[in-house]
Each structure stands twice: as structure tokens, then as C-alpha cells.
Amino acid sequence: MLNADGRETLLEVRNLRVGFMRAGAREEVGLAVDGVDFSLERGKTLCLVGESGCGKSVAALQLLRLLPSPPAKILGGTAHFKGRDLGALSDRELNRIRGDRICMVFQDPMSSLNPVMRIGEQMSEGLRLHRGLSARAAGREAEAVLERVGMADPAGVAREFPHRLSGGMRQRVMIGMAVLPGPDLIIADEATTALDAVTGRRILDLLRSLTEGSGASLLFITHDLGIVSRIADDTAVMYAGRIVEYGPTDALLSRPAHPYTVGLLRSNPVNIMRNSYLPPGRSVAAPLRERRRRLAAIPGAVPGIWDRPPGCAFHPRCAFAAPRCREEDPPLRAADGTFSRCAAGAHSGDRP
Numbered sequence: 001m002l003n004a005d006g007r008e009t010l011l012e013v014r015n016l017r018v019g020f021m022r023a024g025a026r027e028e029v030g031l032a033v034d035g036v037d038f039s040l041e042r043g044k045t046l047c048l049v050g051e052s053g054c055g056k057s058v059a060a061l062q063l064l065r066l067l068p069s070p071p072a073k074i075l076g077g078t079a080h081f082k083g084r085d086l087g088a089l090s091d092r093e094l095n096r097i098r099g100d101r102i103c104m105v106f107q108d109p110m111s112s113l114n115p116v117m118r119i120g121e122q123m124s125e126g127l128r129l130h131r132g133l134s135a136r137a138a139g140r141e142a143e144a145v146l147e148r149v150g151m152a153d154p155a156g157v158a159r160e161f162p163h164r165l166s167g168g169m170r171q172r173v174m175i176g177m178a179v180l181p182g183p184d185l186i187i188a189d190e191a192t193t194a195l196d197a198v199t200g201r202r203i204l205d206l207l208r209s210l211t212e213g214s215g216a217s218l219l220f221i222t223h224d225l226g227i228v229s230r231i232a233d234d235t236a237v238m239y240a241g242r243i244v245e246y247g248p249t250d251a252l253l254s255r256p257a258h259p260y261t262v263g264l265l266r267s268n269p270v271n272i273m274r275n276s277y278l279p280p281g282r283s284v285a286a287p288l289r290e291r292r293r294r295l296a297a298i299p300g301a302v303p304g305i306w307d308r309p310p311g312c313a314f315h316p317r318c319a320f321a322a323p324r325c326r327e328e329d330p331p332l333r334a335a336d337g338t339f340s341r342c343a344a345g346a347h348s349g350d351r352p
């Protein structure tokens, strides 16, 4: 599927809506994902960012129909992957895509690894299943991938059980397993959140170099806007089940329009301003780097799916809220280099 610029759109999500039924009251549904649209070009990285509870994981899991229903209730939307509607595929067809064309990396590798199986066996299993390789050929390929993810002793690691590895090494194994089939898309959900800062940064760089090297696209989910600057071409900021601002990462970080984006940046300025997350050759605009700001958390918390305020869901926490924000939730509109539901953050003269 080629877009207007002649580039290939790998993943196109339109008006995704997912709710959860209230326990014991199936007719009551709370919206966890409320009309989300995004698209991802081949070879690009898109970050979904927002505080915990904004609907990032639910959106990603629903793409691959991994949410048990009930309690999940799919209310609408489409996800086209390489032009095919994932929602219209049979379970069998979707299974062929999962773990082969689309691979996932989660926050906690221990929950995805089989504790009683050696690393090498787990890695080869998928290759034998999806590609019909012999045990020996699959073993060789697994070791080659362990080397690519930076293991000094790939053969030794292949013989280990998961609990014998450190958290960072386990996450390298997970990334190895995700890149092993040569997928078109990798979805990483908080893949570095459980790791210390230095290990997390190494893992991010690894993901970036592996996806760049293989031409795969990456959908990276995080609550940490600092990570975004290191890895994402485009960024979608989610709040209470909706995308509130969306655009090229550089524009979004240097000229944010939505007060929520501004708030996230302000509560996380150290990482971004010190450029500690920026890979060589990448930098954010000078105002962001130079103007020092104290660490200011956004007051309040993300509303749960049963407590969504009317109008703009962010208005109770927003320093710029006007009376009409209680009634209106405008669509995404072109702002200063991004698309945003609100531009009050841009006109405040008080951006990060």
C-alpha cells in the first residue's frame, strides 16, 4: 500500500475503539481506547506515549486481537497491515502473522520466556515452526542472533535457562527472538521500563539499530517522553484513550501544542534537556535544551475508564482550561508542525 508520497504504509489504524465491560453489568462499557488513528511507514518508528492508564497497551494488544473478550469489547475500527485488514483475518491467518511478520517485546521478559526451556531451544522453536528449519540450522541461526544482540558468548547463553540471565540480558534475548523471523513490524511495549537507565538506553539503541538495519518498522510504547527523543521518527501522545497530539518527534518535542504534551515534557525535562537520551547526531531544538525548568509533575491522575470527564478529558488537570473545555473535545488539527486537539500549550508562552 503506497501513500501519497510514494512510500509504503505498513500499518494503518483507523478509529480504533475498545471498551471493557463492567464486572456483573455487561451492558456498561468503559472506553479504554476511544477512536485512535495512526499510521506507520515501512522502516519508521512511531512512539505511543502517555502516562500509565492512557490506553497504549490496549491499543497495541487489540491490533493483534490479543485481548480476551469478554471483558474486552471491540467497538469498532480497522487495522490494515500491508493492506490487509487484521480484523477480518481468520485466527489461523492471524496466527501466521503473529510471531512472524509482527513480533512483540514486552516489559517483563520473564513472563514471555519459558522458565524450563533453554534459551537456544526457545529461540529455535519459532524458526522451526514458521520456517521449517532443521533443529541444527535453527540452533545456528539462534546463536547468530544472540551475537547480533550483543551477547559475548552466544553459545553459552543459548545453553542457559532464563533465570540465570540478568534482566538486561533477558530483554536482549526477547529482542533477539523478535528480530529472528525478520518481521515487518516490531511492537515493543515498555520494553525498557524494568531496566536501569544505562541498560535501558543500550537496549533502545539496539532496537533502533536492528530495526534500521533490517528495514522493519517499530511501534514503541512508553510512558517516558525522554525515550521518544532517542528512538521515534513520529510520536503520538495519548491521554484517556485518545491521541491528543501527533506529529514528527522533533516538532512535537520542540514546539508542543497540547497542554498535556507540554506537561509531560515539563515533568521529564532532565532527560531530554541533558540530551542524555539523544543518540549521536540527533538533537532537539535549542529552546528545549537551553531553558531550564524545574521538575513539575502534572497535578492529578489519569481518569479511569469509568470516570472520564466530559469534553476534553484533560481539562481537570489543565492549567489552561476554559469553560468550553468541559463541553468540547475538538478533533486533531494542524498546529505548529504537529496535529493537536488543543493549541493552548503553544500560546501560553510557557512551553518547556
Ligand SMILES: Nc1ncnc2c1ncn2[C@@H]1O[C@H](COP(=O)(O)OP(=O)(O)O)[C@@H](O)[C@H]1O
Pocket (backbone or CB within 6 Å): 020, 032, 050, 051, 052, 053, 054, 055, 056, 057, 058, 059, 071, 303, 304, 305
Ligand atoms: N482487563 C481489563 N478490564 C478492565 N479495564 C482494563 C483492563 N485492561 C485495561 N483496562 C483499563 O484500560 C485503561 C487503559 O489501560 P492500558 O492500555 O493498560 O494503559 P497503558 O498501557 O497506557 O498504561 C486503563 O484505565 C485500564 O485500567
Ligand SMILES: [Mg+2]
Pocket (backbone or CB within 6 Å): 056, 057, 058, 189, 190
Ligand atoms: Mg501499558
